Amino acid sequence: MIKKYILDENDIPRKWYNILPDLPEKLPMPINPMTGEEIREKDLEPIFPKELIKQEFSSDRWIDIPTEVRDIYLLWRPTPLMRAYRLEEMLKTPAKIFYKYEGVSPPGSHKPNTAVAQAYYSAKEGVKRLTTETGAGQWGSALAFSTMFFGMKATIYMVKVSYEQKPYRRVLMNIWGAEVIPSPSNRTQVGRKILEEDPNNPGSLGIAISEALEDAVTHEDTKYSLGSVLNHVLMHQTIVGLEALQQMDAAGYYPDIVIGCVGGGSNFAGIFFPFYYMSVSGKASKNTRFVAVEPTASPSLTKGIYAYDHGDTARLTPLLKMYTLGHDFIPPPIHAGGLRYHGAAPTISLLKKEGIVESIAYNQVEVFEAARLFSQAEGIVVAPETAHAVKAVIDEALKAKKKGEETVILFNLSGHGLLDLAAYQAFIENKLPPYEYPEEKIRESIKYLKELYPWIK
Numbered sequence: 001m002i003k004k005y006i007l008d009e010n011d012i013p014r015k016w017y018n019i020l021p022d023l024p025e026k027l028p029m030p031i032n033p034m035t036g037e038e039i040r041e042k043d044l045e046p047i048f049p050k051e052l053i054k055q056e057f058s059s060d061r062w063i064d065i066p067t068e069v070r071d072i073y074l075l076w077r078p079t080p081l082m083r084a085y086r087l088e089e090m091l092k093t094p095a096k097i098f099y100k101y102e103g104v105s106p107p108g109s110h111k112p113n114t115a116v117a118q119a120y121y122s123a124k125e126g127v128k129r130l131t132t133e134t135g136a137g138q139w140g141s142a143l144a145f146s147t148m149f150f151g152m153k154a155t156i157y158m159v160k161v162s163y164e165q166k167p168y169r170r171v172l173m174n175i176w177g178a179e180v181i182p183s184p185s186n187r188t189q190v191g192r193k194i195l196e197e198d199p200n201n202p203g204s205l206g207i208a209i210s211e212a213l214e215d216a217v218t219h220e221d222t223k224y225s226l227g228s229v230l231n232h233v234l235m236h237q238t239i240v241g242l243e244a245l246q247q248m249d250a251a252g253y254y255p256d257i258v259i260g261c262v263g264g265g266s267n268f269a270g271i272f273f274p275f276y277y278m279s280v281s282g283k284a285s286k287n288t289r290f291v292a293v294e295p296t297a298s299p300s301l302t303k304g305i306y307a308y309d310h311g312d313t314a315r316l317t318p319l320l321k322m323y324t325l326g327h328d329f330i331p332p333p334i335h336a337g338g339l340r341y342h343g344a345a346p347t348i349s350l351l352k353k354e355g356i357v358e359s360i361a362y363n364q365v366e367v368f369e370a371a372r373l374f375s376q377a378e379g380i381v382v383a384p385e386t387a388h389a390v391k392a393v394i395d396e397a398l399k400a401k402k403k404g405e406e407t408v409i410l411f412n413l414s415g416h417g418l419l420d421l422a423a424y425q426a427f428i429e430n431k432l433p434p435y436e437y438p439e440e441k442i443r444e445s446i447k448y449l450k451e452l453y454p455w456i457k
């Protein structure tokens with residue numbers, strides 16, 4: 001019996017996979033809300049380093065991973081692929097369950113796969129400081145960890161509710177040298193305006209993005225870094241799926257279903273894009289299903305509309321064509337802070353519209369129940385975000401049991417939850433509200449979006 005499939009360091013992929021040339025139709029370009037015209041690469045230069053802008057629009061299928069980035073990946077990559085035998089046994093399911101364990105990175109999640117790359121390209125172009133937003137603190141800690149290696153500073157706007165719920169993530173960011181600011185804050189015009197209207201605003205990823213962006217564009221030597229949603233970010237994450245392809249091969253199985261939780265979509269894309277490539281290039285041995293899992297509190301793919309919308313609350317970003325709940329929608333303060341986002345990556349949104357990606361939403365109580373069961377079977381306490389994927393995996397494994405089918409399930413275990421024990425405590429003490437789909441608020445927010453931009457579809 002083999003429990004984990006471990007690659008050699010030499011087997012770490014040397015290229016990332018770019019899905020853009022393989023999409024069923026051309027990805028709609030971002031739009032400048034002022035002019036209604038497509039964004040040009042030059043328009044993004046005040047915000048991002050040039051190399052990342054190039055990657056964002058590249059039509060090359062494979063993009064080289066720089067040696068300097070690979071050298072830092074070596075601190076935790078390759079990550080293991082594990083067979084969840086004990087979970088299978090506990091569920092008495094004929095399903096074969098595999099998970100790619102990204103929680104072994106020093107910050108504890110998949111996020112440094114892109115943070116290291118973004119820090120590297122920024123430093124190479126002379127950037128001295130990166131700003132960003134963070135929800136649960138996973139992304140912020142990944143960026144703090146990565147900027148440290150390239151001698152850069154990091155300023156992290158952390159969603160206030162998470163800043164209060166997760167003090168230890170903050171400490172981690174401080175250890176790695178970053179400055180952490182609860183958002184909305186008094187640091188930016190956007191933050192001050194929001195606080196004036198509502199001093200108790202719990203914050204959201206949309207607001208924190210606005211603050212981080214404003215900070216970056218108002219300082220010369222500073223750029224902004226995004227932890228999800230954009231094409232280049234999702235591309236950097238494909239290292240996860242490219243390793244998993246080799247490991248599933250070593251295990252002698254090919255997945256019937258690939259599952260990941262979705263905030264902006266980066267860990268899900270990271271694991272499933274390479275399997276999508278296998279399908280579209282005719283190399284896959286099966287018709288694999290790709291399942292995105294969301295919270296009912298913030299179900300963009302499941303309940304949103306496919307439309308152009310801003311990536312942030314203050315409408316500073318270009319308009320992206322994506323599934324959205326409306327940029328002014330503030331999701332309820334669930335513990336899976338990294339999933340409290342109103343939109344989903346344009347690439348994943350397009351694949352959802354085409355019926356290639358499925359999505360499902362769960363409330364946080366059923367999700368924590370699944371996470372507890374998983375930790376009692378496999379030992380690992382998963383991040384609250386990851387717990388959403390775990391819930392879907394268990395449901396699929398139980399369906400397989402009912403049908404008596406040997407379904408092969410692969411999921412991205414995107415992070416551990418050892419700094420999220422306050423959330424588990426709330427769950428154990430029955431203090432977690434299930435936060436169902438806030439239909440009325442989402443309807444209002446989408447109505448507002450349509451009134452604001454009647455010219456966009």
Ligand SMILES: Cc1ncc(COP(=O)(O)O)c(C=O)c1O
Pocket residue numbers: 109110135136137138139227228229261262263264265266267268337338339383385386414415416
């Ligand atoms: C452990 C973990 N998983 C998943 C996510 C969701 O982000 P994404 O959809 O970009 O993977 C986050 C975001 O912070 C996270 O920390």
